[in-house]
Amino acid sequence: MPRYKMVNGERVQLTAEEEAARDAEEAAWEAGAKDRAMANLRTKRNNLLKETDYYALSDVTMTDAMTTYRQELRDLPGTVADDATAADVDAVTFPTKP
């Protein structure tokens, strides 16, 4: 199905060259889905680690449960299988904060 763009309010059909360029863009976007999902997972993991960073201060005693929780967070990206899809990554279960 042909694509159309709006230029100054006018509906214009994409040229063959523009169609090919858009196909390539969309294919690249699709191919990067797992990488983006992994980046999101790491961002969320990092935020959760930051929330508990103060337990690592020298004048605070970290419980064993908190130590385990933080280690599980650090290890989480490594638990994703090589053949996992982006949807698999999005469905990863995060450890529960003690």
Next chain:
Amino acid sequence: MSIIKLNNRAVKDATAFGSITGLGNLVFISRSTASSSSSLSITSGLTSTHKEYIFVFNNLHPASNSNLQFQTSTNGGSSYGVTATTTFFYASHQENDGEAIVTYNTGRDHAQSTDFIYLTGDNMEASASDASVSGYLHLFEPSSTTFVKHYISNTDHVADGPYQQNNYSAGYFNTTSAINAIQFKLTTGNIDSGTIDMYGVL
């Protein structure tokens, strides 16, 4: 009733104005309406007439889960890809109240890149017919041949989850050539519907 009070702070009980000059102006320039559009481009109106331009996004709805992006042109829209350095952060909150976070997203910023620039962080939700993105983008003095061209943008969208996400993107196009066209599109798929209004600020 005639004007009761008019000074530099307030107008009270006025029912009509004559003409006021010298106070500046917000000028509506054009509206682009998406209709299953692969992109929305504006190649006229970005001139030295205005020092600042505002683009207002009203309920842009994606055909596919995707992100809103934009780029500019210095050749009237023949190509889009002006070198830019940008930042991107967002606040998001799940509809089920499960998570509320503020995040700087290094995957959405640019360091001297000609790629399209993200205006939303996580994928917009396409499956819900009532999901959309709204917001605005300010582009400052695009016709300058002396300075880089700064922009700031704030958008809010329904992200696939669903969750709300408030996105802040800002940066500059690192060129002293005049910017004279701008294009908006999604990372994948068409913009089903919605409008982008362009205003000039005198």
